[in-house]
Amino acid sequence: MSHCTMVTGAGGFLGSHVAEHLSSSGHDIVALGRFSGVAPLGLSSGAAKLVGMTLPDRRFVDAVRTYRPTLLVHCAGTASVPDSVAEPYVDFQRTVDVCAFVIETLRTQAPGCHFVYLSSAAVYGNPEIQPITEDTPTKPVSPYGYHKMLCELLTREASELQGMLTSVIRIFSAYGSGQQKQVVFDLFRRFSAVGESKVNILGTGDETRDFIHAVDVARCVEIISQKRAAGIFNVASGESTSIRRLAELLKQALHSPKELVFSGQRRVGDPVQWRADISKLAQLGYAPSISLQEGLHRFVSSELQTGKCKK
DSSP: OTTEEEEETTTSHHHHHHHHHHHHTTOEEEEEEOOOSSOOGGGTTTTEEEEEOOSSOHHHHHHHHHHOOSEEEEOOSOOOHHHHHHOHHHHHIIIIIHHHHHHHHHHHHOTTOEEEEEEEGGGGOSOSSSSBOTTSOOOOSSHHHHHHHHHHHHHHHHHHHHOOOEEEEEEOEEEOTTOOSHHHHHHHHHHHOTTOSEEEESSOSOOEEOEEEHHHHHHHHHHHHHHTOOEEEEESOSOOEEHHHHHHHHHHHHTOOOEEEEOSOOOTTOOSOOOBOOHHHHTTTOOOOSOHHHHHHHHHHHHHHHTSSOO
C-alpha cells in the first residue's frame, strides 16, 4: 500500500473521527484499535483496513512492517483525568509505555514516517496568563497531564535524536458524536437522567474551557499532515466558554426545565481557566468550522438518535 496512513486508537472517540475524516479525504487508512464489533461509520465502506488490537501488541510491529506508513496519527491512550488520579501507574502504562512502543516501532520499521501525536492542553495545568500559547510553560496538575508531557518529550527525542518528522497537537476541550467521557457528555447524561429535577455540577460555573468539535480536530490533523508541519500546535477554537454557559446551551438544546446547581468545589486535577492562542495553527490555514452552539446541537441530535440516553 503506497502512502499509507495509520491511525492508532481508531476505535476511540477522537481516533474514529480522525480515521473517518482522513479516509474521506482520500487517505489509504490502516485503522488500529479496539473495535466493539462495529467499524466506525466512515470506515465501514471498506475504504480502510481495520486491525483490532490493544497496544502494545507485537502485531503492530508486523503491521508497520507490512504497510510502511508515511503518516501515523497516534490517538491511542487514556482520556480521563479522574482515572489517572485514581490509578496513576495504570495511566502511565497505557499512555507513556504505549507511545514509546509506537515511536520505537516507527524508528526501526518506518523511519521516514511522519508521526503526529495527539497530546492535551492538560500539559499546561493552570497558566497564569491567557490566552495560552505553545510557549506557555508546561505545569501539569494531574497524572494525565504529566503523562502527556512525557509523551511529548519522547516525541521530541524522536525528532531531535532520530531525525523523525514529528508534530504534537495539544487538544483543548474536544467534544462530538461518539464521546463517552468529559464535561459535554457528562452534562448531557445528567440532563437526560429520568426523575431528576436538578443538574448538579462541580465547581462554581465560572471555570472556563476552550471547546473544539472533533471534526475540527480531524481537520487540524489533515492540515498539519498536508503541510508536513513539525512542532507543537494548540488545537482549539480560540474562544473561552464558562461551564455555566456550556450547561445553559445544553439545557436549551434539550429544552430541559432542570435547574443548574453548582457545588462550589472543584475536582482534583481539573484546570480553572483555559483559552488557547491558535495563531500558529491559523498560519497553516486553519479556522474552526463548527461553532459551539452548532456542535452541541449536532451532539444532542446524535445521542438522541442512537438512543443511548433518553430525554
